[in-house]
Amino acid sequence: MAHDGRPGGDDNLEAAAPRLPSVCLVLPRALLSLFPDASREVELSAATVGEAIAALDQRWPGMRDRLCDATPRIRRHINVVVDGQRARIDTALKDGDRVHVLTAISGG
Amino acid sequence: MSKVLLLVGTKKGAFLVESNDGRRSWTIKGPFCETWPIQHMIADPAERTIYAAGGNAWFGPAVWKTTDLGETWTHSSAGLAYEEGEEPVANAWSLAVGPDGLYAGVEPAGLFKSCDGGETWRHVAGLRAHPSRTQWQPGGGGLILHHIVTRGDDAAQLWVGISSAGVFHSADGGATWEPRNRGTRADYMPEDQRYPEVGQCVHSLVMAPGGSDRLYQQNHCGMYRSDDGGRVWTSIEDGLPSTFGFPAAAHPRDPDTLFLLPLNGDINGRYMPDAKAAVWRTRDAGATWSALRDGLPQQNAYFGVLRQALSTDRLEPAGVYFGTGGGALFASADEGESWSCLAEHLPAISSVETLVID
Numbered sequence: 001m002a003h004d005g006r007p008g009g010d011d012n013l014e015a016a017a018p019r020l021p022s023v024c025l026v027l028p029r030a031l032l033s034l035f036p037d038a039s040r041e042v043e044l045s046a047a048t049v050g051e052a053i054a055a056l057d058q059r060w061p062g063m064r065d066r067l068c069d070a071t072p073r074i075r076r077h078i079n080v081v082v083d084g085q086r087a088r089i090d091t092a093l094k095d096g097d098r099v100h101v102l103t104a105i106s107g108g
Numbered sequence: 109m110s111k112v113l114l115l116v117g118t119k120k121g122a123f124l125v126e127s128n129d130g131r132r133s134w135t136i137k138g139p140f141c142e143t144w145p146i147q148h149m150i151a152d153p154a155e156r157t158i159y160a161a162g163g164n165a166w167f168g169p170a171v172w173k174t175t176d177l178g179e180t181w182t183h184s185s186a187g188l189a190y191e192e193g194e195e196p197v198a199n200a201w202s203l204a205v206g207p208d209g210l211y212a213g214v215e216p217a218g219l220f221k222s223c224d225g226g227e228t229w230r231h232v233a234g235l236r237a238h239p240s241r242t243q244w245q246p247g248g249g250g251l252i253l254h255h256i257v258t259r260g261d262d263a264a265q266l267w268v269g270i271s272s273a274g275v276f277h278s279a280d281g282g283a284t285w286e287p288r289n290r291g292t293r294a295d296y297m298p299e300d301q302r303y304p305e306v307g308q309c310v311h312s313l314v315m316a317p318g319g320s321d322r323l324y325q326q327n328h329c330g331m332y333r334s335d336d337g338g339r340v341w342t343s344i345e346d347g348l349p350s351t352f353g354f355p356a357a358a359h360p361r362d363p364d365t366l367f368l369l370p371l372n373g374d375i376n377g378r379y380m381p382d383a384k385a386a387v388w389r390t391r392d393a394g395a396t397w398s399a400l401r402d403g404l405p406q407q408n409a410y411f412g413v414l415r416q417a418l419s420t421d422r423l424e425p426a427g428v429y430f431g432t433g434g435g436a437l438f439a440s441a442d443e444g445e446s447w448s449c450l451a452e453h454l455p456a457i458s459s460v461e462t463l464v465i466d
Contacts, residue, residue, distance in 0.1 A: 030166065033142055034183065062184060066167040069196035070189035077166045103166045 020045035023097040025052055030103050031067075035060045049080055050089040052099060067101065077104045112421055113177070113463040114429055115149035115158060116437065120455035122146045122160045124178045129464075131427055131441035134450045140181055141172045147254075148416050150203045151463035152210070152225075158463065159226055161212055163199030171200055171212055171226045187229035188212065188220055190236075199252075202416065206258035206266070213253030217244060217270045219282060232282035235268065240287060240306040247271035247309050247328070254415050255313040257323070267323065267338060272309035275325065275338050288338030295329040311415050312356040316363035324366050324394075326356040328374060333394050344394025349381040355418035359443075360426050364393040367420065367428055367444060369413045378412045385409040387418075387428065387444050403447030404438065411436065416459035423464060431457025 025042045032038050038060050046052035050072075057064035067078055073089055074080055079102040080087045093099065114125035114134075121139025146162040156175065163169040170183040189197055195216050202213035209223040211232075219232040244251060248271075255269035266278045267288070274289040287306045294301070294308050309328035316322035321337035324344075330351045332341040345351050350370040359365035368388045372381045380386065385404035388397050411432040421427040428440045435454035440447045 030142075034167065062186060065170075065185045065189075069168060070192055070194070071196055072192060075166065075168055 020047055020051075021093045021095045021097065023052060023093050023095075023099055025056065025099045025101060027056075027101050028103045031063070031101070034066060035063055038063070046093055048089070048093060049074070049082065049087045049091045049099065052093065053089070078102070079104045110423065111465040112423070112427065113151070113158075113465070114419075114437070114439075114450075115151060115160075115459075115461040115463060116431055116454065116457060117146035117149045117160060117162070117416070117459035118431075118435070118455035118457050119145050122149055122162075122172070123454060124158075125437065125450060129423055131423075131439065134439070136451055136454075137178055139455075140174070140178055141183070144170075144172075145199075146172075146458065147199065147201045148203050148459045148461075150205065150461050152205045153463060153465075155225065156465070157225065159203050159210065161200035161203045163215075169197050169200045169214060171203070171222075171229075173226045184227055185229070186227065187222075187231075188214070190218065190231065198250075201252045202254050202256050204256035204258050206263055207260055208263040211256045211258065211266070213256050213268060215253070216246075216251040217253040217273065219253060219256070219266075219268060221282070234278065234283045235276060235285050238276065238285050238287075240273065243306055244270060244273035245307065249415075255310070257313055257315050259315070261319065265337075267313060267315075269310040269313035269325070271311065272307060272328070274306050274308040275310050275313060275323075277338055288334075289341070290339065291334075291341035291343070292325065292327055292332055293329040311354045314356050314358045314366075316358050316366075317361055318363045320363060322363050322393075324356050324358065326353050326368060328352065331356075331368065331370075331394070344390070347397040348388060349386075349399075352378070353413075354415045355413055355430070357418045357420050357428065360420055360422040362391075364391055365443075366390050366394065367418060368397075369418055369430060371412055377410070380409040380411065383407060383409045385411075385438075387430065387440075387447075389444050400440070400444040400447070402445060403440075403449075414458055416461075417457050419460045419462050421462040421464055427462065429460050429462065431460045433457065 044055045081100040110129040116123040121143040122141045123138030127134045144164045149160045160172040170185040172183045197214045199215040204211045212220045220229040257267040276285045292308045312326040323334045325332045331345040353370040357367040384406045386399040386401045411434045418430040437451040
């Protein structure tokens with residue numbers, strides 16, 4: 001059986017796939033009131049902010065629409081902060097990141 | 109004894125205002141929908157379901173739903189989105205129940221349909237595919253689809269009102285559309301361009317009862333009636349204090365009766381003419397008008413009433429209701445002859461609709 005040079009083989013692909021970073025998302029309380037079953041802090045595995053939000057949507061259907069528009073991008077008045085920096089939907093995540101999802105100043 | 113519910117959409121949530129068929133005392137419940145700005149609420153009487161359309165500055169557009177008269181609410185915007193790369197849907201502005209589904213109008217202007225009670229939506233893409241779309245310009249409230257008219261006896265027919273693109277009609281359930289603005293003015297255009305095919309600023313679009321093709325339209329520039337489904341519009345503004353206003357409300361049974369709330373003018377502050385509040389009513393399809401003032405403030409009435417904030421109920425005699433930009437809610441249980449104030453300090457009111465439960 002020929003191999004492509006990577007460790008493992010066809011019968012061991014799962015083990016060969018890169019492990020996704022484990023991160024913790026901290027959700028805003030205003031979002032929790034829309035999804036009463038959701039928790040304030042959510043542990044999940046995701047390589048980017050977009051993947052993390054997709055994972056949230058898997059657990060609580062509709063949550064992605066509340067955080068992102070169809071452009072697709074993070075909604076204008078939602079701030080996602082990783083390592084103290086405002087993140088975008090394609091911002092990469094690394095093991096141990098705490099991802100703060102915040103409601104920005106808005107309204108009147 | 110019937111229960112009468114007013115469905116009141118406001119800048120800070122949805123409210124339900126309840127009475128019995130005597131319509132003398134009212135109780136106010138709310139705010140619902142997590143105090144989201146709610147542009148429009150309607151009821152599907154057959155399902156005893158109330159829907160609320162709106163958008164939140166943080167969390168975007170959604171249609172809320174309650175099947176227990178406000179005790180519990182859910183929300184969804186699944187499918188309520190344009191294709192990737194297009195300007196995203198910012199707000200849900202209008203709702204209507206058709207014979208085969210629920211419709212939502214959004215900003216920027218477009219139409220969506222749900223066939224599962226608002227759980228999921230699909231884009232009625234034919235409207236935005238109309239070649240005139242490049243000419244659609246936002247009015248003061250944005251590029252909004254704020255009125256949807258359906259026919260209970262014909263699911264194929266749809267009308268929408270878009271500010272400021274005008275009225276459009278579909279005879280095939282939304283696949284294709286044609287503008288229906290002939291006879292309506294655009295005073296803000298150069299003199300030789302005031303009757304374009306599209307670009308008129310419709311403010312309200314309602315269908316008269318009785319199964320005919322009669323429509324009424326309050327426009328930024330005049331008040332109109334059409335007896336042929338909007339193919340031709342005739343001015344019915346003679347006798348009114350102003351050509352400018354936002355809402356119009358049809359009578360539940362009489363196609364010749366209509367209620368309006370003309371304001372003093374588009375560049376004059378947009379409040380009650382002479383700061384004296386009046387609902388204007390015609391009993392003859394717009395040939396003549398009378399002002400109904402009994403019980404309404406006759407001094408310092410510097411308020412406006414928006415596109416969807418005037419409504420009637422189906423009782424006999426019909427109730428008439430309106431909500432102001434200043435958060436006051438007024439009601440008449442006798443077709444506008446006399447009025448009382450139900451609430452003075454609600455948030456700015458966007459819409460008022462009714463639900464009567466027997």
